[in-house]
Amino acid sequence: MNGKTIMTAARLTLDDVVAIDFHAHALNSATAPEDAAAKKIKADQADRWKSDLVNIDLDGTAQYYRERKMMAVIFGVDSERHMGDKRVPNIEVAEAAARHDDVFVPFASIDPYRGKAAIAEAVDLIENHGVQGFKFHPSVQDFAPDDRLACDLYEVIAGYKRIALFHSGQTGIGRNFPGGGGVRLKYSNPMYYDDLAVDFPDMTIVIAHPSFPWQDEALAVARHKQNVFIDLSGWSPKYFDPKLIQHSNNLLKDKVLFGSDFPLLTPDRWLADFAQAPFKDEVRSLILKDNAVRVLGLR
DSSP, rough: OSSSSOOSOOOTTTTTOOOOEEEEOOOSSSSSOOOHHHHHHHHHHHHHTTOOOGGGOOOHHHOOOOOEEEEEEEEOOOHHHHHOOOOHHHHHHHHHHHHHHTTTTEEEOOOOGGGGHHHHHHHHHHHHHHHHEEOOOOHHTTOOOOHHHHHHHHHHHHHOEEEEEEEEEEOOOOOOOOOOOOOOOGOTTHHHHHHHHHHTTTTTEESOOOOTTTTHHHHHHHHHTTTTTEETTTGGGGOHHHHHHHHHHTTTTTEEEEOOOOTSSOOOHHHHHHHHOHHHHHHHIIIIIHHHHHHTOOO
């Protein structure tokens, strides 16, 4: 599914959509040549997840979701400063979302250490290219979430009432490299996001992934802060902590979101395992679609 893709499935309306995946990665650029660092990381991902979908392009990704009657929040990760891999350009993601606006919700990723250039890029992406949120992976981007430069970027996001999606917990990236590839897990403790929720109440915060080994912290922050949500990406539901399922079924039923981690963990795998997990029937539609519709302001 590399290269130019022939679109075969019909365009979707929101009523057609059966699920909204809040966590889908753009790993391949049609305009920027792939670098050695990106190839190394993708090869490691393909081996760990046993998937050749790491090579899918943005048009192919749109077709993948359209065929399944799903929408996806789509983004790259700007980890070039720390990991060495060039990001898929945010403008390329935004342009793909404009072509496929029935299935893609465009997010961007900007390393806060880009400084003033980061601020200018964020404003341009919001005002001129329809970007609805920003993905941060503090461990892979090597910054503390409460870093002053990051807070300058959050001020922009909050000012436009956009969404900040933060990686939380352990990551497989770097696991097979000496010293974890320089990835520091401590930067993805969800308690950082409690402070950010206080300091930036107009910024919607989504804590990505079951937050091992800090699941209790993530649940506490999402329960206490009105502007904090959790996406369930990156783990098969059959491995969820019982506390996460318990809270999703009750206290946090309006604050949890379906996410896969495409193309690594696919929606097909996630949904098959979700169907077997002990979630209440009345909660499933909230997780799969309704909560995301509300968070994204799609109605």
